Amino acid sequence: MDLEVAPGEMLALLGPSGCGKTTTLRMVAGLIEPSAGEVLIGGRSVLGVPAHKRDLGMLFQAYGLFPHLTVARNVAFGLEMRRVPKAEAAQRVAEALKLVRLDGFAERMPAQLSGGQQQRVALARALVYRPRVLLLDEPFGALDRKLREEMQVELRLLVKRLGLTTIMVTHDQEEALTLADRLAVMEHGALMQVGTGAEVYDRPASRFVADFMGVANLLDGRVAATGAVASLEAAKGVHLLATPIAAPPMQGSLGTVAIRPEAIALLPPDAAEEAGTTTLPGTVEQAIFKGQGLDVWVGTPAGRILARLDRAALAAAPAAGAPCLLRYAASRAILLPRETKPA
Amino acid sequence: MTCVLQFPGCRRLGPALPAASLHRVTSAATKAGWLLAIPAVLFLLLCFVAPVAQTLWLGFGARTDAGVMTYGFTFENYRRAFATDLYWRILLRTAKMATWAACVAAIVGFPLAWVVARGRPWLSRLVTLTLVTPLLVNVVVRSYGWSAILSRNGLISWTLGGLGIEDPPSILYTEAAVLIASVHVFLPFMVLPLAGAIARIPPSAEQAATIAGAGPVQRFWRIILPLSLPGLAVGLPLVFSLTAAAYVTPQILGGNFSPLLGTLIQQQVLTLHDWPFGAALSTLLVAMVLAVNLVFIGIVGRRLRRWTAVA
Numbered sequence: 001m002d003l004e005v006a007p008g009e010m011l012a013l014l015g016p017s018g019c020g021k022t023t024t025l026r027m028v029a030g031l032i033e034p035s036a037g038e039v040l041i042g043g044r045s046v047l048g049v050p051a052h053k054r055d056l057g058m059l060f061q062a063y064g065l066f067p068h069l070t071v072a073r074n075v076a077f078g079l080e081m082r083r084v085p086k087a088e089a090a091q092r093v094a095e096a097l098k099l100v101r102l103d104g105f106a107e108r109m110p111a112q113l114s115g116g117q118q119q120r121v122a123l124a125r126a127l128v129y130r131p132r133v134l135l136l137d138e139p140f141g142a143l144d145r146k147l148r149e150e151m152q153v154e155l156r157l158l159v160k161r162l163g164l165t166t167i168m169v170t171h172d173q174e175e176a177l178t179l180a181d182r183l184a185v186m187e188h189g190a191l192m193q194v195g196t197g198a199e200v201y202d203r204p205a206s207r208f209v210a211d212f213m214g215v216a217n218l219l220d221g222r223v224a225a226t227g228a229v230a231s232l233e234a235a236k237g238v239h240l241l242a243t244p245i246a247a248p249p250m251q252g253s254l255g256t257v258a259i260r261p262e263a264i265a266l267l268p269p270d271a272a273e274e275a276g277t278t279t280l281p282g283t284v285e286q287a288i289f290k291g292q293g294l295d296v297w298v299g300t301p302a303g304r305i306l307a308r309l310d311r312a313a314l315a316a317a318p319a320a321g322a323p324c325l326l327r328y329a330a331s332r333a334i335l336l337p338r339e340t341k342p343a
Numbered sequence: 344m345t346c347v348l349q350f351p352g353c354r355r356l357g358p359a360l361p362a363a364s365l366h367r368v369t370s371a372a373t374k375a376g377w378l379l380a381i382p383a384v385l386f387l388l389l390c391f392v393a394p395v396a397q398t399l400w401l402g403f404g405a406r407t408d409a410g411v412m413t414y415g416f417t418f419e420n421y422r423r424a425f426a427t428d429l430y431w432r433i434l435l436r437t438a439k440m441a442t443w444a445a446c447v448a449a450i451v452g453f454p455l456a457w458v459v460a461r462g463r464p465w466l467s468r469l470v471t472l473t474l475v476t477p478l479l480v481n482v483v484v485r486s487y488g489w490s491a492i493l494s495r496n497g498l499i500s501w502t503l504g505g506l507g508i509e510d511p512p513s514i515l516y517t518e519a520a521v522l523i524a525s526v527h528v529f530l531p532f533m534v535l536p537l538a539g540a541i542a543r544i545p546p547s548a549e550q551a552a553t554i555a556g557a558g559p560v561q562r563f564w565r566i567i568l569p570l571s572l573p574g575l576a577v578g579l580p581l582v583f584s585l586t587a588a589a590y591v592t593p594q595i596l597g598g599n600f601s602p603l604l605g606t607l608i609q610q611q612v613l614t615l616h617d618w619p620f621g622a623a624l625s626t627l628l629v630a631m632v633l634a635v636n637l638v639f640i641g642i643v644g645r646r647l648r649r650w651t652a653v654a
Contacts, residue, residue, distance in 0.1 A: 029550075029554060030553075031550055031553070031554075050558070051550075051553045051554060052553050052554070052555075052556050052557055052558050052561075053556075053558075054554075055556070056554055057554065057555075058550070058551065058554040060547040060550065060551060061547075062545060062547040063547065064545065064547030064548045064549075064550060064551030065548065065551070066548055066551075066552070066565075066566060066570075067545075067548070067570070067650040067651075068569045068570060068572070068646075068649075068650055077552065077555050077557070077565075078555035078556055081555055081556035081557050081561060082556055109649050109650065111649075111650055111651050122551070125551070125555065126554075126555070129555070129556070135554075
C-alpha cells in the first residue's frame with residue numbers, strides 16, 4: 001500500500017477488524033517496526049527513529065491515562081519530557097484543558113472522571129505539545145453512541161482549528177465519514193479504495209467497499225450487456241440495469257449490482273413500466289419501523305432486497321405477504337466487478 | 344445484611360434485580376457461610392488466638408530466682424527490655440536487617456518479576472519455578488546450604504581465591520550472610536505480587552508515555568515503577584515481616600556475633616528459661632513489625648486509593 005496524508009488533513013483508515021489498519025497506524029507511531037517499506041513524516045524517513053522521538057500525539061481506545069497522576073500532571077507529561085520550563089508548561093496545560101473544556105478538573109485523578117472526560121484529558125495530553133501528526137486508534141470505541149457523536153464533532157472542530165495532520169483508525173464507517181476528509185478502506189492489509197467520504201460512499205470501487213460502506217443491497221449475477229448502462233442477469237430471465245463505474249466488467253463475467261435502500265421505490269403491483277429503470281416483482285416479507293424511515297424487506301427473484309421508505313410519504317405500512325413492485329433508476333445503481341482486487 | 348453486586352463495566356445490573364429475592368438469597372447464603380466458617384474459626388481460636396493471648400499475658404509475669412515462672416501483672420520485663428542498651432540495639436538491628444532485606448528483595452526481585460510478567464511463557468514459568476522451589480526445602484537445610492557456600496572454605500571464597508585474591512573475606516557469620524540468605528528465601532513473596540502488579544499496568548499507558556516522548560528510562564521511573572506500587576505494597580511488608588520474625592537463618596548464618604531479636608528470644612526461652620522476659624520480647628517484636636506495617640500501609644494505601652477512588 002502507498003498512502004500520503006497532506007498537512008492539516010484528516011485521514012481515516014477504515015476496515016473490518018484484522019484488516020491491518022491498526023498495524024499500519026502503529027507503524028507510523030513507531031510502536032511496531034515494518035518488516036519492509038518506508039514511513040515518511042514531513043518528507044523524512046522515520047524508520048529506525050524510536051517512537052518517543054517521532055514527536056507524535058496519539059489517542060487510544062483504552063485512553064491510556066496515567067492513573068497515578070492528576071489530570072494536570074497527565075497533560076503536562078509530554079511537556080516535561082520536552083523539558084519545557086515549569087511556568088510555561090503550567091500555562092500551556094491550562095490552555096489545553098480549556099481547549100477540551102476541562103478547566104477546573106486539573107487536580108482530579110483520572111479515576112474520578114467519566115469515559116468521555118478521560119478521553120478529553122488524553123486529547124489535551126496529545127495536543128499540548130503540538131505534535132507533528134495526531135494518531136487516533138479507535139478513540140471513541142469505548143463510549144456510548146450519543147457521547148461518541150458529540151466527541152466526534154468536537155474533535156473535528158478542534159483539530160481543524162489547530163490545523164493538525166491526523167490519521168485515525170476506525171471500523172465504524174459513520175465515524176470515518178464524520179471525522180475524516182479522506183477515507184482509506186482496507187482489507188487483508190491492502191488498500192481497497194482511497195477517496196473523500198462522498199466518493200467512497202457513492203462510488204465504491206468494489207463489492208467489498210460497497211458492503212463495508214453500508215450498501216445493503218448487493219445482488220450478484222453475470223454481466224449480460226455492457227455500455228453506459230449495463231445489465232446484469234441476477235437469475236434466469238431477471239435483468240438488472242446499473243451504471244458501471246471505472247472499468248466496466250466484461251460481458252459474461254461475474255458482477256454485482258449495488259443499490260442503496262434509499263434509491264428503491266415500493267410500488268403497487270399494477271404500476272406501469274418506466275424507461276431507464278428496473279422494476280422487479282416481489283412479496284413484502286416484513287416492514288420494520290426505524291423512526292423516521294421504514295425498512296421494508298422484499299423477496300424478489302433477484303434475492304431479498306431492502307427498501308428504505310420515507311414514512312411521511314407513506315399512507316400505511318405495507319402488510320407482510322402483500323405483492324408489490326420494486327423500482328430503481330439505473331443511474332442510482334452501480335455495477336461492480338465481483339473480484340475484490342487491491343486498488 | 345446488605346449486598347452490593349459489582350460487575351465491572353456493568354454497574355447498572357445490580358439494582359435492576361428484584362431486591363426482595365436478592366435479599367432472601369444473600370441471607371441464606373450468609374447463614375451457610377457462617378456455618379462453614381466454624382471449623383476454621385475454632386481451629387484459629389485454639390491454635391493461634393489462645394497461644395498469642397497466653398504469650399501476651401506471660402509477658403507481664405515474672406520468674407522467681409528458683410526459675411519458676413509466675414503469671415502476674417508487672418511491667419518489669421518491659422522496663423528491663425527498654426532500660427538495657429543491648430536489647431534496644433538488637434531491636435533496631437532487627438528492624439534494619441528486615442528493611443534491608445525488603446529493599447534488596449525489591450531491587451533483585453523487580454527484573455525477575457518483569458520476566459515473570461512479561462517474558463516468554465517458558466522463561467516466565469522457569470523463573471517462577473526457580474523462585475518457588477526453595478520453599479519446598481526445609482529452612483534448616485537451606486541455611487546450612489548457604490553456610491557451606493559462604494564459609495571460609497566455601498564456594499565463594501574458593502572462587503575468589505582461585506581468581507588470585509589473597510585471603511578472601513569470610514562472609515559467614517556476618518550480617519551480609521543473613522541478608523543474602525533472607526533475600527533468597529523470601530524473594531518469591533516479593534516477586535509474585537510484583538509480577539501481578541506489572542502484568543496489570545495498562546499497555547496503553549506505557550504506549551501513551553512513549554508517544555508523548557518518554558524513552559525507556561523515563562518510562563521506567565515515571566510510569567512503570569509508580570504503577571508497580573500495588574505489588575511493592577504487598578511485597579515490602581511481607582519480606583520485612585518475615586525477615587524480622589526469622590529465627591533459624593540468623594541463628595545458623597549470623598552466629599552469635601550479631602544476634603537478631605529471634606535469636607535473643609530463643610536464648611531467653613530455651614537457654615535461660617526466662618519465659619516471661621522472652622514473651623515480653625516477642626510482644627515487642629510483633630509490635631514493631633505491626634507498627635511498621637501499619638505506617639507503611641497507611642501511607643501507600645492512601646496513595647493507591649486515589650488511583651481508583653470515584654469521589
